[in-house]
Amino acid sequence: MNKLTQLLILIVRRDLVLAMRRRADVLTTLIFFVMVVSLFPLGVGPEMDMLRKMAPGVLWVAALLASMLSLGRLFSADYLDGTLEQMLLAPQSLSVLVLGKMISHWMVSGLPLVLMTPVLGLQFDMSVQAIGVLMLSLLLGTPILSMVGAIGAALTLGLRGGGVLLSLLVLPLCIPVLIFGTGAVQAVSGGLSVSSHLSLLGALLVLALAFTPWVTAQALRISME
Amino acid sequence: MLEISNLACSRGDHRLFSGLSFALHPGQIMQIQGANGSGKTSLLRTLCGFIIPDEGTISWCGENVRDMGEEYFARMMYLGHLNAIKDELSALENLLISAALSGVELKEADAILALRRMGLKGRERLPAKVLSQGQQRRVALARLLVSNAKLWILDEPLAALDVKAVALIQELIAEHLTQQGMVIFTTHQPLDVAGMEMRSLSLS
Amino acid sequence: MAINWFKYSAPTTFYPLAGKLIPWFAVSAAILFAAGLYIGFVVAPADATQGEFYRIIFIHVPASIISMFLYLVMAGYAALGLIFNTRLSSMMASAVAPTGALFAFISLWTGALWGKPMWGAWWVWDARMTSELILLFLYLGFIALHASIEDPRRADRAAALLAIVGSVNVPIIYFSVKWWNTLHQGSTIKYSGTSMHIAMQQAMFIMMAACWLYAIAITLMRVRSIILERERNSKWVAQLIEVKS
Incomplete structure (x- = not known):
């Protein structure tokens, strides 16, 4: 097996083990997501027509906020106990290492949201088809949030008030993902083809995969100075 | 061989040191001395490449380390104030992962041997959070045993260690030096390595 | 004649040069x-369809264009x-940022002033206005990140990386917002520019030039104070007349 693949698997496994031994963190993100989504009907009223229309936007914005919440932890634990120093000194590609952390972050904080979506979709009376497309768009979109967010997390490492600042930096950059993600669901509800939305999301995912690990690695080196 | 020429470094507005030049050859050990805040840690972190120096170059066997990148990292190991130990992982897991990160293939049996030599017999599989400060430091220092780096950069390696562990570290350093390794370190406690000439550099 | 540009890239030589240029700009x-x-x-005639309201474009359009260019700068x-x-x-990058943010804000403000009589709403989710927002x-992210890092060198480098990521993202954002806007058939601000009067063109051109000159002047002023702040411990700053007195 290739050395870089081995490194990638090592990091993903390590972070997943750590997350399993600190399960509370994972659960808080998920509960936050469910709670934010459930608050909307209380805020705007229970008319099913309106809720059905709002559902993709509400779920997407809630997913965006939930992933911002969990991004603060992406590097901070490793930064505080010195592991990040050792990672920067690893004689192997830092970009691959960062990619490993992004993947595990998504598996812990993005994937549960995707899996939770059907239940929340039913709360908003979405059609089965719309729920399917919503899950697909979240499946393609949430990894981008983790990857773009990682840049922000690396830049705000160790800063006071880093959490709020992180959202300020990252949220504008995530707008295209939000637009294409919700657009796909609205398209399917309107009886239109979803392929253009989803392929644009896919293109963004490929772009993010190609560039964000390297950019995040540079950001980490800047922040560790 | 590690060569430093005309190095200058500052933190914020404050110039820590400038015009610093020295060379470290295989089998040599050097202690960085200076009062608190004189820039000892900053110097070591500059040598690791974390801090970009204001002026001057650091070269390894004639090549600038900034151009070597990961190749340089393969030749050195750094042990800072922080132990880089995860509370949730056992001592063994911690050692195996940090070895894998630094590109060393380490078998579990060898890792256990290393931890035992560091005096952690019977605690290999305990989560690091139940270990004491000194024991956690020992887990971090066990990386020295399994590393094949030429250059050791140690920032206060003796902090939180008892007399027995200090003797062990001295023994490890002596072994490393006889194998043509190099050590550069800071300490506030006396560290004697038998039969080796200790060079020292004062920052003021 | 060859000019040594590198000579002017040192704060020591740039500081007095900027000082001389500012009054001109x-x-x-x-x-x-x-x-x-x-x-x-005063001179330009009222617009056939929009009456007097359209005159806000003499501020709105230059401000929008310059706010976008300044981000790239x-x-x-x-x-x-x-x-x-x-x-x-x-230092130039952090000196440009507040001016860029100011122009973006002016663009939004004047856009709202224009939108009210045109559509009866202060804010419409038009693609251009949304992109401007x-x-x-x-801009605010850049300024906030720079401000919250104490070490100036780390602040410069971190904010620079953010600006580069942002500028790569701007076209994607603009495209996605436009796409979103056409899907929802939102309103689009259109200039009735087919028969722009010659005086309108002149006014627009002059205002554009004025905004550029203002942006350069204010940026140079700001960069001078940044230079003084960052280099306050150096000898040449201590010898400046304005510092001594």
């Missing part, structure tokens, strides 16, 4: 503002500073 900006506003608000300086480690470029967010 500032005075010509003031003259052009006066001329542009006079032509725009800022990202360009930031990238230079990050790659070549030149102090002056990073996101641009303002990007």
